[in-house]
Amino acid sequence: MARGAVLTGTYFMNGDEACCEGALAAGCRFFAAYPITPATEVAERMSERLPEVGGIFIQMEDELASMAAILGASWGGTKAMTSTSGPGFSLMLENIGLGLCTETPCVVCNVQRAGPSTGLPTLVGQADMMQARWGAHGHYEAIAVSPSSPQEMFDFTVWAFNLSEQYRLPVIILADEVVGHMTERVVIPLADDIEVVDRKKPKVPPGKYLPYHPDPDGVAPMATAGEGYRVHVSGLTHDERGYPVMNEVAQEEMIDRLVQKVRRNVDRIIRYDTFLMDDAELAVVAYGISVRSAKRAAAEARKRGIKAGVVKLNTIWPFPEDMIRDLAGRVRALIMPEINYGQMVLELERCAAGLCPVRLVPHAGGAIIQPERILAALEVAAKETA
């Protein structure tokens, strides 16, 4: 029996499947992807679910095509998503760049595995963090979110769609293999209780419409194919009409728009959570699956008399600069566990700006970070800053 788009109820579901349900609840009706571990389950479930809700699933010939197809679908007026992992994400960057340049709303879920290259296809990594920020050539601002549980795979996928529709850009979900494959309780709310944002549409007639003229919030309303606005969409540097203009003035105007629409709205975009932070003297700043190791470590540290807490980064990009700067002035040290050899810790150091020591708990990938390693780092930091 065909099911609806919002499967309200409580489920035992893995993260990839929850991501799929989140997309459908957010209004996604087009999905194009290429199979890749550990993101395949998103595509598998989408292939079954989308036809049930009148949507389109297509398995493309590669990730270049998948990314191009979701951009085309978004300009066809549909909310669209793709899912992948490291090697596929590398291929998608070409058209993520096109999506950024043409301000095309869509969602890319990267269920990270360990790399580089083919790496460890079935095992966890968190090493595409900087790639999500700077991977496409040229200068731009990116939005990326990082879920830590199957429930958040649902919630954050809805949120990612809302961000992409609101700010007109491809939003990256930086999930990871463990979050994608872990099966947990997932609660899907009533459709009415799910906040869904749709792209702004032009309020002026076709002759008056400038497709890249931003509103005061920095974002331009978006007319799509068939609405009579006869849009021209180009990956070349373009003016507010969307027409290619090859000079530095047009370039500055366009880059400024791409950057400011995110920078001006950071307070509305950035989200984080805190645990045991009220009286914390040491803060573990973590994201994705590593948050769960961090929470355990902080709880253990408390038992040993160390006042530790956890700051969980829900938004990775834009990075919460002000929050970290403020935090660095209040705690004795910052500790960041991540399943790479030091990526987001560079941002942490930059924002802490020497106000307190910053310590990295690195892991090359293939397994989660054991809480004991974070606990050890907390003990060292406690001793050093006593």
Added chain:
Amino acid sequence: MTAKRRKAASPHPHDALLRTDRIPHIWCSGCGVGTVFGSVLTAIQKSGLPPDDIAMVSGIGCTGRMAGYLNLDSFHTTHGRAIPFATGLKLARPQTSVLVASGDGDLFAIGGNHFIHAARRNMDLTIICVNNFNYGMTGGQMAPSTPFGAKTTTSRIGNCEEPFNFCSLAAECGAVYVARWTSLHIRWITDSICEAMQKKGFSFVEILAPCATNFGKRNRIGGAVELAKFFHERSVIRNHIDPKEAVLDFNKHLVVGKFVDIDRPTFMDNYELINRREMENWPGLEGKKLRPAAPVQG
């Protein structure tokens, strides 16, 4: 900034379909792209389709600039990715007639994989390929269409590779409509694009076009006039032959014509059938692939 319209004394019949505020265009004098573009505009007018239900997607290169001059919903995408972008657009808005206009390098080198798979799926797209036998935009490098032995800036002594026969490739991969003309065959090009737009499924129209700036000069065929003469003298029309036989031999004949015009269910036809559970069970389907297309609802 608002779009300023230049007022001509007597408007050209194509003006309504042109972003006249973007003219003059970037194409070289003597180039074949403009002729093909003119045929595209005539075909669009003849199609009788509502203008808002037509869109053009192009990739990168000289022909890739077509989308930028067309006053319809138009998309200038990344190099080689016009077809997958068009696939997403078509599936998201099936009532749109989607034209893909691009060059031989864009469609068959960097975009070759997308071409063959879209043909296999019988994606309902009209592909217009302007084949100028080299990469014009970047100054005349060899392409998958460059004839064996021909000189380009990356094959200065002569091309040591054999080119594709695009029409044969399209037919082999499942295209339902395949035709080839030279840019001199203006009425045939227009007719073929009209037919291709009416056709449900993956249609392919190749147009051999002079690149006077690069290919003609470097291979001592000459400039625009000499290239036109060359195409005029060498091209022969052989309709309905096996596209495998439709060879491009610069020393003898350039075979043109309409080679394929068949019917087969499109991606959307079969997608709807299978999701309504109306498709027979596999393997009972074997040998039934050419069933007439089912009517699409909505």
